[in-house]
Amino acid sequence: MTATKADIIARLQKDIFPLQGFKTALNNIALDKAIGPIKNAFPGNHFPVGVMHEFISDSKETAAVTTGFVAGVLAQLMQQGGVMIWIGACKNIFPPAYQSFGIAPDKIIFVDLQKEKQICWAMEEALKCEGLVAVIGEMQELSFNASRRLQLAVEQSKVTGFIIRNNPRSLNTTACVTRWQITSLRSQLPEGMPGVGFPRWKVTLLKVRNGKPGSWDMEFAAGRFRQVNAIPAIPLQVQQKTG
Amino acid sequence: MSKRFVSIWFRQLKTDWLVRRQPSLKEAPFVLVLPDHGRMVITAANEAAKRQGVYNGMVLADARAIITGLQYFDDEPGRAELLLTGLAEWCIRYTPAAATDVPDGLLLEVTGCAHLWGGEERYLTDIAKRLHHIGYDISIAIADTVGAAWALARFGKKINIVEPSRQSDALLSLSPTALRLEATVIERLEKLGLRQIHQFIAMPRTALRRRFGLELLNQLDKALGLQEETIQPIHPIVPYQERLPCLEPIVTATGIEIAMQHLLDKLCNRLQHEQKGLRLAVLKCYRVDGKMISVDIGTLRPSCNSKHLFKLFEEKIATIEPALAIELFILEATATEELSPVQKNLFGHKGALDDIELAELLDRIAGKIGAQHIHRFTPDEHYWPERSYKKAALNETIATGWKISNPRPLHVLPRPQLIDVTAPVPDYPPMNFRYMGNLHTIIKADGPERIEQEWWLQQGRHRDYYIVEDEGGKRYWLFRSGHYDVEKTYKWFLHGFFA
Numbered sequence: 001m002t003a004t005k006a007d008i009i010a011r012l013q014k015d016i017f018p019l020q021g022f023k024t025a026l027n028n029i030a031l032d033k034a035i036g037p038i039k040n041a042f043p044g045n046h047f048p049v050g051v052m053h054e055f056i057s058d059s060k061e062t063a064a065v066t067t068g069f070v071a072g073v074l075a076q077l078m079q080q081g082g083v084m085i086w087i088g089a090c091k092n093i094f095p096p097a098y099q100s101f102g103i104a105p106d107k108i109i110f111v112d113l114q115k116e117k118q119i120c121w122a123m124e125e126a127l128k129c130e131g132l133v134a135v136i137g138e139m140q141e142l143s144f145n146a147s148r149r150l151q152l153a154v155e156q157s158k159v160t161g162f163i164i165r166n167n168p169r170s171l172n173t174t175a176c177v178t179r180w181q182i183t184s185l186r187s188q189l190p191e192g193m194p195g196v197g198f199p200r201w202k203v204t205l206l207k208v209r210n211g212k213p214g215s216w217d218m219e220f221a222a223g224r225f226r227q228v229n230a231i232p233a234i235p236l237q238v239q240q241k242t243g
Numbered sequence: 244m245s246k247r248f249v250s251i252w253f254r255q256l257k258t259d260w261l262v263r264r265q266p267s268l269k270e271a272p273f274v275l276v277l278p279d280h281g282r283m284v285i286t287a288a289n290e291a292a293k294r295q296g297v298y299n300g301m302v303l304a305d306a307r308a309i310i311t312g313l314q315y316f317d318d319e320p321g322r323a324e325l326l327l328t329g330l331a332e333w334c335i336r337y338t339p340a341a342a343t344d345v346p347d348g349l350l351l352e353v354t355g356c357a358h359l360w361g362g363e364e365r366y367l368t369d370i371a372k373r374l375h376h377i378g379y380d381i382s383i384a385i386a387d388t389v390g391a392a393w394a395l396a397r398f399g400k401k402i403n404i405v406e407p408s409r410q411s412d413a414l415l416s417l418s419p420t421a422l423r424l425e426a427t428v429i430e431r432l433e434k435l436g437l438r439q440i441h442q443f444i445a446m447p448r449t450a451l452r453r454r455f456g457l458e459l460l461n462q463l464d465k466a467l468g469l470q471e472e473t474i475q476p477i478h479p480i481v482p483y484q485e486r487l488p489c490l491e492p493i494v495t496a497t498g499i500e501i502a503m504q505h506l507l508d509k510l511c512n513r514l515q516h517e518q519k520g521l522r523l524a525v526l527k528c529y530r531v532d533g534k535m536i537s538v539d540i541g542t543l544r545p546s547c548n549s550k551h552l553f554k555l556f557e558e559k560i561a562t563i564e565p566a567l568a569i570e571l572f573i574l575e576a577t578a579t580e581e582l583s584p585v586q587k588n589l590f591g592h593k594g595a596l597d598d599i600e601l602a603e604l605l606d607r608i609a610g611k612i613g614a615q616h617i618h619r620f621t622p623d624e625h626y627w628p629e630r631s632y633k634k635a636a637l638n639e640t641i642a643t644g645w646k647i648s649n650p651r652p653l654h655v656l657p658r659p660q661l662i663d664v665t666a667p668v669p670d671y672p673p674m675n676f677r678y679m680g681n682l683h684t685i686i687k688a689d690g691p692e693r694i695e696q697e698w699w700l701q702q703g704r705h706r707d708y709y710i711v712e713d714e715g716g717k718r719y720w721l722f723r724s725g726h727y728d729v730e731k732t733y734k735w736f737l738h739g740f741f742a
Contacts, residue, residue: 060740063654063740064653067653068653081595082595083595083598092655093653093655094651096622096631096645096647096651097651098653100647100651104645106619106622108619108620109618110617110620118612129600131601184717184718186716187712187716194687196688196718199742
């Protein structure tokens with residue numbers, strides 16, 4: 001009896017997900033593979049494509065780290081070819097670096113805008129365009145209404161949208177399906193090796209619709225994400241030795 | 244269909260113009276003069292003065308000896324041209340192709356225009372009557388060729404109609420002057436007693452060329468229609484143009500929208516039929532108060548999609564100020580290109596850079612915000628980080644690949660920022676650095692990667708780049724500008740942030 005109840009609930013959930021913006025038909029297997037254990041946090045154990053993702057960053061360093069994580073995800077989306085649009089104040093962007101994440105920088109179109117109103121308008125227009133793989137917007141504030149418009153646009157066109165919010169004044173409610181925060185972790189190399197290792201991030205899923213928020217320590221190497229164990233604190237004497 | 248040309252000859256262009264401005268001069272003899280070699284020479288004399296023996300080119304003093312109390316006014320070089328341009332503009336009501344014929348005439352190409360006035364006779368009468376009403380004394384002729392029309396206007400009746408392909412009959416009895424020849428050629432013809440065209444038209448062409456030069460044959464051919472002659476209209480004809488005159492003047496945005504839609508549909512239909520695409524378009528709105536407002540749009544690649552073009556124009560409706568009302572809309576395609584059909588992917592794969600939807604999206608963004616905000620980058624063959632990429636057009640293919648031999652940060656500062664460091668060992672990464680007031684202790688570091696100045700572009704010091712990681716795991720791109728030395732002339736900069 002209880003088993004049938006669970007079946008009914010599972011079936012109902014399956015019916016509800018498409019209504020909430022999760023489209024199972026769009027699942028990107030390559031991305032699910034590359035993203036590692038994070039995919040289990042989402043309904044259906046698939047990284048949601050064709051929805052709005054929101055990223056929060058609080059400094060220039062975390063902005064770069066967030067961009068790195070987004071680039072890692074985008075690289076999987078762009079594997080089939082295609083073009084994406086980057087909207088925002090692009091004065092910090094260094095295009096050649098995207099190549100090392102597996103994205104051809106010449107396949108990104110940058111739209112250099114300052115005003116939030118203009119960015120929102122351009123994002124909405126871009127998200128309606130089915131010829132794109134992804135749209136990335138950089139802005140500070142995102143009102144609920146604006147995010148709702150963007151989410152409705154992606155539900156029509158199935159383009160994936162990313163919003164990177166730098167230094168938001170308040171973490172207001174938005175209609176985006178997820179909210180992430182990425183911070184940097186110390187890289188680790190095999191014992192005794194000099195230099196800086198692969199980028200490591202603390203990936204925190206603050207909010208996810210119908211999923212399980214969580215936090216993972218991830219390393220990005222060779223185009224895929226790998227979960228790593230927490231790094232022990234630096235012993236004091238090592239700290240002194242460096243340099 | 245043969246072409247038809249109208250030539251209008253203003254017998255007294257400048258004096259008629261002056262009479263229009265000063266009606267009191269109508270009956271009195273007067274002349275226009277210009278100084279020439281210290282004398283005042285008459286450039287135009289009115290009918291009353293001419294009747295008493297004054298002619299153009301006469302010295303003013305002589306003329307005043309003939310007519311006492313002869314009034315004279317200063318002429319202005321180039322005035323005739325100005326007047327003719329104005330009159331040609333006025334003639335646009337009769338034909339879109341009106342040209343000036345300096346010094347005293349107008350040429351109109353009226354192919355397919357005359358029937359709108361109910362035939363050529365009515366057409367010419369209407370022009371003549373209106374110009375006469377304005378105050379100009381003219382004669383006018385219509386013929387298949389510019390040469391014949393010109394000749395008949397000057398040496399025929401007030402209104403001359405040469406039936407299609409009958410220009411040779413009309414020319415036969417005229418004097419050779421009617422062929423627009425140089426004075427020396429005319430003089431030579433005169434000397435030989437050839438006073439009418441029919442006297443030499445049948446002569447062997449070789450003989451004519453030997454005696455009178457190629458000029459005579461050319462002009463004869465032009466007048467007879469054996470050689471093509473075109474005119475230079477004051478407003479070059481735009482090949483793709485649609486007009487929408489409004490019976491009821493338009494004042495509302497909805498009205499303008501309907502007009503746009505109507506014009507775009509017509510234009511796009513025509514473009515599609517001819518396999519052309521629009522790149523630039525102008526919508527001109529003629530207002531009741533005589534002013535004209537225009538809005539223009541551009542597209543990234545040729546398009547004849549009226550829906551898309553309408554969206555682009557829709558953004559600009561707010562800038563159209565109808566004031567009292569708009570009575571005429573003209574849509575012109577100022578730049579068109581061959582439309583290359585693009586095959587659409589049916590399944591799966593997202594479009595590449597030549598995707599139509601993408602082009603339409605960028606058109607909309609460019610139309611609203613400005614094309615200067617849209618960039619795409621391609622690699623440039625330079626090691627210097629700031630010069631390693633360049634802005635490129637959307638359709639540009641990359642010549643060289645992106646270099647990924649050395650790690651590069653995702654974010655860089657537009658200008659490297661000066662930082663304070665503690666770097667006790669030469670050619671080693673610093674121990675710590677201070678940025679934005681925070682002390683960052685460096686735990687791990689990679690480098691140096693030396694990047695030299697490109698001396699053929701810029702002089703200066705080289706940079707030694709280090710990738711460093713601080714105790715919080717934040718990764719930075721630092722560089723030291725210049726060599727280590729005792730005087731400490733080198734400087735440390737923060738250039739970028741790694742992911």
